[in-house]
Amino acid sequence: MEEVLQLNVTSVVEDVLQQHGKRLSDIDLASRKAEEASLRRYEAAGWLRKMVGVLGGKDFPAQPSEEEFRLWLRSGITLCNVLNKVQPGAVSKVVEAPSDAVIIPDGAALSAYQYFENIRNFLDALEQLGVPAFEASDLEQGGKSSRIVNCILALRSYNDWKEGGGNGVWKFGGSSKPPSAGKQFVRRNSDLFMNSISRNSSMGERSFCSFSSGELEEDLNEMGTSNSLRVLVRELLTDKKREDIPLIMENMLSKVMEEFEHRLAIHNEQVRNIPREDGVLGSNEPLPTDTPSEIEASNITKHNSGTENDTFNGESRHQHLVEHQQRSVQDLKHTLLSAKEDMQMLQIKYQEEVNNLGKHLHSLAHAASGYQKVQEENRKLYNQVQDLKGNIRVYCRVRPFLSGQPNRTSAVGDIDERTITILTPSKSGKEGKKLFTFNKVFGPASSQEEVFADTQPLIRSVLDGYNVCIFAYGQTGSGKTHTMTGPAELTKESVGVNYRALSDLFLISEQRKNTCSYDISNGFNVPNANLVPVTSTSDVIYLMNLGHKNRAASSTSMNDRSSRSHSCLTVHVQGKDLTCGTVLRGCMHLVDLAGSERVDKSEVVGDRLKEAQHINKSLSALGDVIFSLAQKHPHVPYRNSKLTQLLQDSLGGQAKTLMFVHISPQPDAVGETISTLKFAERVSTIELGAAKSNKDSSDVKELKEQIASLKAALARKEGGEVEETERVRVVMSSESSPAHSSSLTSRRQSLDNQQLSMTSPPWPISMEDDEVFNKSRRHSLDNGLARTQYEAVVDDLDELEAATSDSSELDYQWQLNVPRSNSMPNGVGIKVKRPSPKQKKGPELRSQIPSPTTRRVSNGIRTPLHTKLGRQPATIDVRRKPASGK
Numbered sequence: 001m002e003e004v005l006q007l008n009v010t011s012v013v014e015d016v017l018q019q020h021g022k023r024l025s026d027i028d029l030a031s032r033k034a035e036e037a038s039l040r041r042y043e044a045a046g047w048l049r050k051m052v053g054v055l056g057g058k059d060f061p062a063q064p065s066e067e068e069f070r071l072w073l074r075s076g077i078t079l080c081n082v083l084n085k086v087q088p089g090a091v092s093k094v095v096e097a098p099s100d101a102v103i104i105p106d107g108a109a110l111s112a113y114q115y116f117e118n119i120r121n122f123l124d125a126l127e128q129l130g131v132p133a134f135e136a137s138d139l140e141q142g143g144k145s146s147r148i149v150n151c152i153l154a155l156r157s158y159n160d161w162k163e164g165g166g167n168g169v170w171k172f173g174g175s176s177k178p179p180s181a182g183k184q185f186v187r188r189n190s191d192l193f194m195n196s197i198s199r200n201s202s203m204g205e206r207s208f209c210s211f212s213s214g215e216l217e218e219d220l221n222e223m224g225t226s227n228s229l230r231v232l233v234r235e236l237l238t239d240k241k242r243e244d245i246p247l248i249m250e251n252m253l254s255k256v257m258e259e260f261e262h263r264l265a266i267h268n269e270q271v272r273n274i275p276r277e278d279g280v281l282g283s284n285e286p287l288p289t290d291t292p293s294e295i296e297a298s299n300i301t302k303h304n305s306g307t308e309n310d311t312f313n314g315e316s317r318h319q320h321l322v323e324h325q326q327r328s329v330q331d332l333k334h335t336l337l338s339a340k341e342d343m344q345m346l347q348i349k350y351q352e353e354v355n356n357l358g359k360h361l362h363s364l365a366h367a368a369s370g371y372q373k374v375q376e377e378n379r380k381l382y383n384q385v386q387d388l389k390g391n392i393r394v395y396c397r398v399r400p401f402l403s404g405q406p407n408r409t410s411a412v413g414d415i416d417e418r419t420i421t422i423l424t425p426s427k428s429g430k431e432g433k434k435l436f437t438f439n440k441v442f443g444p445a446s447s448q449e450e451v452f453a454d455t456q457p458l459i460r461s462v463l464d465g466y467n468v469c470i471f472a473y474g475q476t477g478s479g480k481t482h483t484m485t486g487p488a489e490l491t492k493e494s495v496g497v498n499y500r501a502l503s504d505l506f507l508i509s510e511q512r513k514n515t516c517s518y519d520i521s522n523g524f525n526v527p528n529a530n531l532v533p534v535t536s537t538s539d540v541i542y543l544m545n546l547g548h549k550n551r552a553a554s555s556t557s558m559n560d561r562s563s564r565s566h567s568c569l570t571v572h573v574q575g576k577d578l579t580c581g582t583v584l585r586g587c588m589h590l591v592d593l594a595g596s597e598r599v600d601k602s603e604v605v606g607d608r609l610k611e612a613q614h615i616n617k618s619l620s621a622l623g624d625v626i627f628s629l630a631q632k633h634p635h636v637p638y639r640n641s642k643l644t645q646l647l648q649d650s651l652g653g654q655a656k657t658l659m660f661v662h663i664s665p666q667p668d669a670v671g672e673t674i675s676t677l678k679f680a681e682r683v684s685t686i687e688l689g690a691a692k693s694n695k696d697s698s699d700v701k702e703l704k705e706q707i708a709s710l711k712a713a714l715a716r717k718e719g720g721e722v723e724e725t726e727r728v729r730v731v732m733s734s735e736s737s738p739a740h741s742s743s744l745t746s747r748r749q750s751l752d753n754q755q756l757s758m759t760s761p762p763w764p765i766s767m768e769d770d771e772v773f774n775k776s777r778r779h780s781l782d783n784g785l786a787r788t789q790y791e792a793v794v795d796d797l798d799e800l801e802a803a804t805s806d807s808s809e810l811d812y813q814w815q816l817n818v819p820r821s822n823s824m825p826n827g828v829g830i831k832v833k834r835p836s837p838k839q840k841k842g843p844e845l846r847s848q849i850p851s852p853t854t855r856r857v858s859n860g861i862r863t864p865l866h867t868k869l870g871r872q873p874a875t876i877d878v879r880r881k882p883a884s885g886k
């Protein structure tokens with residue numbers, strides 16, 4: 001408590017010096033001095049005005065400038081008159097000037113003698129009075145007025161002394177200070193400093209800084225100051241001129257007083273709020289506001305003050321205390337209660353806020369899910385727009401670095417749902433970054449399942465009667481086969497698009513069996529007609545494996561398992577609506593293109609080099625087709641390669657087409673990666689026209705079938721002379737469902753049977769490859785035989801060569817090849833070559849899987865399989881290798 005109530009001048013001074021020391025000494029002494037000089041001049045002028053009044057018809061100016069002041073006094077007339085008023089007869093003879101010449105300007109024609117006389121007399125008289133004088137020359141030149149001012153003020157002091165009775169000996173005590181423009185303070189009890197200063201001043205012209213530190217310390221010790229205070233004062237004054245010291249000190253003291261008053265006020269406030277022992281709060285009586293030194297001397301301790309004079313005696317004081325404490329307890333209870341109430345209010349508020357927050361969060365979550373829905377909707381709409389525009393969808397997939405590949409920085413930068421950035425290591429900044437946009441981008445970590453999820457809707461489309469083409473494009477080793485088929489070791493998770501698509505196809509057809517019945521047949525990557533009705537995924541897998549065995553693959557420096565041919569698996573679906581009889585026909589190409597490669601990089605030679613050249617040639621033909629389509633050229637060069645012929649209806653027709661573009665993350669492949677992606681971007685701009693479902697009402701279908709039968713019969717009749725280019729396709733059909741034996745069918749069947757009996761050749765092809773397949777299905781096939789009829793149609797190979805599959809052709813194919821009964825799950829399409837009439841034999845059930853290396857034309861001559869692309873249901877192998885497999 002005492003500490004609180006204590007006010008100590010020393011500490012206040014110390015604090016002020018510490019806080020403001022620099023500023024105190026930094027004050028603008030020059031301006032302060034000038035200000036002070038003018039104030040003193042006004043003071044002197046004021047006194048002169050008072051003493052002489054109007055002189056020469058003019059008032060002495062109240063606030064003269066230094067120059068005015070000098071010129072007014074220069075004649076000595078004013079000075080002599082004033083002096084004579086102070087000390088009558090001091091100047092016996094004043095040389096008066098003409099009435100208008102009180103002010104003598106510089107250079108005026110003066111009676112120098114007269115004026116000199118006046119000044120001389122004035123100065124002599126002053127000397128006799130003991131009043132400090134000035135030099136006569138001070139009136140002749142500017143800048144010296146301070147000495148004249150001093151002299152006049154001294155004379156005033158002398159006059160005051162005289163008017164006061166003239167007791168003792170008059171002694172001029174120094175120049176009095178004019179009232180300062182700043183804050184005034186009463187210099188009471190600041191004697192310690194002031195004495196010291198005045199003593200210093202009395203030391204003549206010695207500058208303060210010439211004091212030895214010993215002297216200064218001694219002085220300060222005398223002041224009873226603390227060591228630190230001494231140090232602070234010395235720091236403040238050491239390098240200051242003697243005449244500046246009063247100003248600095250004045251400033252400092254003014255600050256000290258300010259600070260002191262401030263602390264005193266705080267102190268008073270505190271004392272007022274301190275309860276006395278009797279429980280009464282500190283009195284409101286003003287606390288003594290003694291001077292600092294008085295306060296310091298007594299070190300005010302207020303806490304006990306008043307107790308001695310207290311009117312309470314023992315008991316009543318005690319009671320008072322108890323009452324006070326009870327009141328305090330009550331107060332505390334009150335406070336506690338109101339704190340509790342506040343707390344409860346806060347809790348309620350808090351609860352409300354939590355509720356509001358909850359509601360807010362709920363609405364935010366709602367908005368977020370709405371946003372997601374909208375995004376989903378947008379995506380759907382976007383796809384629908386794409387579908388309507390008929391654009392080819394392009395999905396980009398980045399394969400991961402493979403084990404064994406040096407783990408270098410990836411050439412693939414940022415990936416998001418639809419964009420991918422490719423980084424070119426040799427370029428920096430914007431130049432080194434290229435952004436590509438596709439319908440979807442799959443990063444290296446994407447699983448086969450994720451990749452397929454975005455493909456799935458297309459599978460449904462096939463069953464809805466659309467033609468769909470999914471093809472994989474990319475540089476060699478970039479992962480095309482991985483996407484379409486899967487890795488070498490297949491597991492449930494790693495199987496690729498082909499397997500998943502087929503599995504879905506069967507699953508959906510099964511789900512729809514009550515409303516629609518489907519026939520699914522399958523062609524794969526061997527040349528010649530290979531249309532095999534299938535009933536399950538395993539049937540298809542078997543056929544695919546067979547096809548893959550025939551697919552050339554070999555190791556290059558770019559890929560251990562490089563596919564050396566394009567592979568195309570085609571699935572035909574015919575569905576019949578069981579209620580209205582509408583027939584839907586869809587087909588799906590699943591194409592795994594051979595990879596483009598730079599032969600210098602793949603380091604292939606010999607046959608592999610030729611393969612690479614063929615591959616690159618057909619891919620560049622594909623590029624030409626894409627370019628023409630993108631540019632909307634009237635002529636599109638589909639016929640430049642077998643590949644483009646095969647894909648014609650998917651690229652330029654009304655199919656739904658999806659391209660998987662594959663890229664490798666390797667930085668040394670960045671050139672190929674960028675050109676691949678540019679190509680893919682161009683593909684995505686192709687407009688195919690809106691996809692159309694191949695839907696025929698039952699009547700249309702029957703009529704088409706009728707036309708086809710008639711055409712076929714006609715062709716057979718015309719070709720009775722046996723043409724080399726003819727071939728006969730026999731499609732097995734089951735009779736197991738009487739519902740499908742329409743009159744039309746019966747008519748055609750009777751015709752076909754008749755024809756068949758004439759033309760069916762012995763089956764000339766090797767059975768080696770389909771041995772396993774036959775074994776697995778022999779039983780069911782045998783069962784089916786008893787109820788089998790045959791249908792034979794003639795097909796002109798040359799015509800097929802010329803006209804690649806457009807949608808009408810597909811229709812036609814369907815009439816020719818698809819089993820007629822949807823209730824013939826085990827039916828197998830077979831194909832026979834039409835022999836010469838001599839070779840005519842009864843129909844023979846054969847697997848339609850031909851020899852992998854050759855095919856037989858109607859004259860029995862074997863031709864290399866890759867030399868001709870007949871109008872196959874959907875299969876092409878541009879380059880093959882022997883059946884030894886991959």
Ligand SMILES: Nc1ncnc2c1ncn2[C@@H]1O[C@H](COP(=O)(O)OP(=O)(O)OP(=O)(O)O)[C@@H](O)[C@H]1O
Nearest residue numbers: 399476477478479480481482487559562563594595
């Ligand atoms: N997404 C992937 N995840 C894991 N491994 C992959 C992936 N993509 C490709 N691979 C692997 O990279 C190697 C090359 O892939 P793949 O054979 O599919 O390339 P490709 O493009 O078909 O090549 P080519 O055109 O030469 O036939 C294979 O070992 C394959 O398993």
